[in-house]
Amino acid sequence: MSLKVTNLTGGYSRTPVLKDISFDLGDGELIGLIGLNGAGKSTTIKHIIGLMEPFEGQIQLDGKTLKEDPALYRKKIGFIPETPLLYDELTLKEHIEITAMAYDVPLSTAMERAKPLLDKFRLSDRLEWFPSDFSKGMKQKVMIVCAFIIEPSLYIIDEPFLGLDPIAIRDLIQMMEQKKKEGASLLMSTHVLANAERICDTFVIIDNGEVYAQGTLGELREKFAMPGATLDEMYTQLADKEGFLK
Amino acid sequence: MTMEDLFNTRQSLYYKKMSKYLKYVLNDHFVILLLFLGGATGLAYQNYLEAVQYDALVPRFLLLVIIGLTVFSGSIRTLVEPADAVFLLPKEKAFDRVMKKNLIYSLIFHSSYTLLIGGLAAPLLSAIGHMSSDGVVFWLMTLVCWKVIHGIHAYYSLKQHKSEISRNTRLIIGVVSLVGIMVSLFISILTGFIISVTTLGLFSLFVFQYNRSDSWSWEALIETEQRRIQKIYSIINLFIETPYSKHKVKRLKFLDFLYKLPVLDRNTEMYFLSRVFVRNYNFSGLYLRLLLIGSVVIYFSENWIIHTVISVLFLYLIGFQLIPLRQTFKKTVYFRLYPNTDTDKINTIKKLILLLLTGGSLVYSLAAVNSGILVLIRLLIFNGMFSLLFTYIYLPGRLKK
Numbered sequence: 001m002s003l004k005v006t007n008l009t010g011g012y013s014r015t016p017v018l019k020d021i022s023f024d025l026g027d028g029e030l031i032g033l034i035g036l037n038g039a040g041k042s043t044t045i046k047h048i049i050g051l052m053e054p055f056e057g058q059i060q061l062d063g064k065t066l067k068e069d070p071a072l073y074r075k076k077i078g079f080i081p082e083t084p085l086l087y088d089e090l091t092l093k094e095h096i097e098i099t100a101m102a103y104d105v106p107l108s109t110a111m112e113r114a115k116p117l118l119d120k121f122r123l124s125d126r127l128e129w130f131p132s133d134f135s136k137g138m139k140q141k142v143m144i145v146c147a148f149i150i151e152p153s154l155y156i157i158d159e160p161f162l163g164l165d166p167i168a169i170r171d172l173i174q175m176m177e178q179k180k181k182e183g184a185s186l187l188m189s190t191h192v193l194a195n196a197e198r199i200c201d202t203f204v205i206i207d208n209g210e211v212y213a214q215g216t217l218g219e220l221r222e223k224f225a226m227p228g229a230t231l232d233e234m235y236t237q238l239a240d241k242e243g244f245l246k
Numbered sequence: 247m248t249m250e251d252l253f254n255t256r257q258s259l260y261y262k263k264m265s266k267y268l269k270y271v272l273n274d275h276f277v278i279l280l281l282f283l284g285g286a287t288g289l290a291y292q293n294y295l296e297a298v299q300y301d302a303l304v305p306r307f308l309l310l311v312i313i314g315l316t317v318f319s320g321s322i323r324t325l326v327e328p329a330d331a332v333f334l335l336p337k338e339k340a341f342d343r344v345m346k347k348n349l350i351y352s353l354i355f356h357s358s359y360t361l362l363i364g365g366l367a368a369p370l371l372s373a374i375g376h377m378s379s380d381g382v383v384f385w386l387m388t389l390v391c392w393k394v395i396h397g398i399h400a401y402y403s404l405k406q407h408k409s410e411i412s413r414n415t416r417l418i419i420g421v422v423s424l425v426g427i428m429v430s431l432f433i434s435i436l437t438g439f440i441i442s443v444t445t446l447g448l449f450s451l452f453v454f455q456y457n458r459s460d461s462w463s464w465e466a467l468i469e470t471e472q473r474r475i476q477k478i479y480s481i482i483n484l485f486i487e488t489p490y491s492k493h494k495v496k497r498l499k500f501l502d503f504l505y506k507l508p509v510l511d512r513n514t515e516m517y518f519l520s521r522v523f524v525r526n527y528n529f530s531g532l533y534l535r536l537l538l539i540g541s542v543v544i545y546f547s548e549n550w551i552i553h554t555v556i557s558v559l560f561l562y563l564i565g566f567q568l569i570p571l572r573q574t575f576k577k578t579v580y581f582r583l584y585p586n587t588d589t590d591k592i593n594t595i596k597k598l599i600l601l602l603l604t605g606g607s608l609v610y611s612l613a614a615v616n617s618g619i620l621v622l623i624r625l626l627i628f629n630g631m632f633s634l635l636f637t638y639i640y641l642p643g644r645l646k647k
Contacts, residue, residue, distance in 0.1 A: 049583060074585035085579055088495050089522045102514045102584035130495060 002027050002185040003048070003154055007057035010047050011209075016055055017043050018209045025154075025185045030176065032200035033189035034235065040209040041189040042082060045158055048187070049079050061154060075103055078152035082159045082189075084139035086131045093127040095146055103150040113149040120171050121145065136163040144172060148179075155179060155186040161195055173199055197231040205235070207242070249340035256325045267482045279559070291366075295373045302374050306431045309367055313427055316363050317392045318420075322352040322400045326471045331464040338462060345401070345462075353397045357390045364389040377435055384439040388430050391442035392423050395449055404467050405459040415457075419449065480528060483567065494527045509601060514584060515575070515594035522574050523598065529568060536564050537606060541613035550614075550621050557610035557625060558632050564606050565636045568599050572645050592645050596637055603633035 003025040011017035018040050025031050033041045046052045048059055050066045050073070058065060066073045090098060100110035118124045121141040126134075131142045140163050147155065155176070161169050176186055176199060190196050196203070197217060204214045213223060221227055226234050298305060324345065334341055364386045371377040377385060399419050403412060422445055430438025476494075501524050510516050523529045540560035544553050575581050575591045607629030614625050 051579065051582060071585040074583060077583075079583060081579075087518065087522075087578065087580075089525045090518070091497070094517075094521065098514060098517055101517055102580070104585070128497070128499070130497065132495070 002029075002062060003187065004060040004063075005044075005048065005057070006060070008044070008047060008054050008059060009056040010052055010054040011043065012052075016209065018047070020057070021206070021209075021211050022057075023204045023211065023214055025187055027153075027185055028180050028183045029202070030180050030186040030188065030200050032196040032203045033187060033206060034193065034196065034203055034231075035189075035206035036239065039206045041206055042158055043209075044206065045079075045156055045187070045189060049077055049156060050074065075150075076153045078147035078150050078155050080140075080143045080147045080155070080157045080160060082162075084131075084136065084143050086139060086142060088130070088132045090130070091128050092123065092131050092142060095131060095142060096149060099146045099149060105150055110149045113151065114145055117145045117148055117175075121168060137165055137168065140164055141168060144175075148175065151184075153184055155184060155188075157186065157188045159190055160188060161190060161192045169195070193232040193235060194230075203231070205238075212238075212242070249334070249337055249344055253325060253344045256327075260325055264478075271482055295369055298370070298373050300373075300375045305370055305374055306376070309370065310427060310431055312363065312367070313389065313431075314424065316360055317389070317396055317423060317427065320352070320356050320396070320400075321470050321474050322348055322397065322404070323355075323474065324348050324404070324467060324471045326464075326467045328468050328472070331468060335464070338460070341462065342460075345404075349397065349401045352400075353394055356393050356397055360389050360393040361386055371431075371435075376431070381435040384435050385430065388426075388435070388439045388442045391439075391446045392426065395419065395423060395442070395446050398449060398453055400470075402453045402457075404463060404470065406461045406463045407457065407459055411457065415452075480532065483528065483532075483570065495525050496527065498525055511594065511597065513594070515581070515591050516598070518581075519571060519574065519594055519598055523568075523571065523602075529571065532567050533564060533602060533606075536560050536567070537609050540606075540610055544610055544613040545616065548617065550617065550624070553610075553614050553617070553621065553625055554628055557607070557629050560610065561603055561606050561629060561632055562636065565599055565603055565633075565641070568595075568602065569641075569644055571595050571598070592642070595645060596641055599641065600633060600637040603636060604630070607633050 005024070006022050008021040009016045009019055021040075021044060023031065033044065035041045043052070047054055050070075061073050061076055064073060087095065087098070096110055096114050097107060099105075100107050105113075115124075118127070121138075121144070123138070123141060123145070131139055134142065140160075144160075147157075157176075160172055164172065173195065176188075180186060188196070188200065202214065202216050203220060205212045205220075213220060215223065217231060220231075220234060221229055224234055224238065226237070229237075325348075368377065368382050368385060371381075371385065372379070396419075399415070402415065407415075422441075426438055426441040426445065429441055504524060505517070505520050510520055523533075537560075540556060543556050547553060547556065572592075572595055575595075581591065607626060610629055611622050611626040614622050
């Protein structure tokens, strides 16, 4: 068992945004975190990567919480944020270097790992540029490269498809599937349900800070008695019926 | 809400903010220092006026530089914000009226300090026998004309034009005003005056009649205003930390060897911080400027007390100005996610600041070379001690805040 979220309650101020969230993510598994804007997806992610502390409940990565061994816990996570966060003062190459430094990856190894990714994303000739001058999609590619070169055991990807061109989306999906085969766990939050349906093994549907439903596509169909429905159909109908939009 | 209301609200907010910061800038210590420096400069100027030779050329070149800088500096205060390019775009006509007001406001403001500088320069022009007492009026009016021309040009460049025309205009205005000022200084005040008035008339016709453009260049508007605000904040940031230090970042590849210096720690924090310091003009630019100004003052002063006071003061300003380096760690989320950040960020900042202060101590001491090796060494010891005290006694408290 790789990531285990148990009864997580948490939020920004005293009032909890997340209420009693639980789910497990095993090795070689890809979970899709589905929910409307403001449902609590990003907040859940912030708790998992350790930017926020849970009020109650526990988050364990390979049996250890963040408090028990911060360095080890953090080293296992590669995080791609929703909006690209880059250093204004560092070049693309230096982003790779500082990531390698921070995660104890030897510099030569990091560059070796980065090379094919940079080629794939057509960034190889921009190593000396400041990524903060790039377009949104290219910034996102830089974030992807930096997360993948540390080869973590858990990838956390927040809204990965926004701003990427179709080729890059295809490449990213391939990369994620490759990592899954290699035994890494992936947690992805997204609104692009068609993509999620294609690649995710299980889904956690979050609404208003609570887990509304979880399971494989088959399990969800069964649960909502909608045989043959796509994730998109199920979700929108559910949202209407349950008044998610309120 | 009309466009005028919007900008009036903005203006009052702007003044409120500026007066708040001005209170910190003009604190007691600084006012005393200003009075002290002002008095000293005044005295030196008076002595110079008495000693200067009739028909001397050097003061004219000096004035050329000073007047040139005065005339060519400054932009129009527009208070435009980046989001305006989206939200105000359909209201260009109404924005026109606001801009006219901005232009007049800026022209008055710029003319007033130009008059002050021109007035201060007048005794020097009289002392070298270049200007009679009636000439003063023409001299001042000439300067105001050039300043107004520059202001109108700043206004003109905020509108959309063919790039070729605007490039040529910039060139012509630059050359003509330089020549005009030179005529005033070297040949005749009256001729210079006539040139400036003629240029002003022709240029106004050109801008408001022949080459009138109705569309604003929003990118230029936003960029100019951002730059103007940044300049103000970079000065305010010398005295107090403001949250408005957006910065220009330059690659500066030729400085890459600096990051490999063995005195720097090989850790993630120093890797990041050293690059931030060098490439972020807010930090490196101010450091260099303070180094330069301090060195020049020390070089030209002869008294060891002044040496010491000036270098300690400037070291303090340098150190103080580098405190916002702390914010760079707070601004990024990554230093909370990285596994290997047990090493103290505060220590990294302290180390870098101590290094920079040591560099400053060295430079300021060397600037006192005219006063002999003994003074130099004494100054070095003094500066070194101050740097250590600053880093280990003063800084920790400031960084915790």
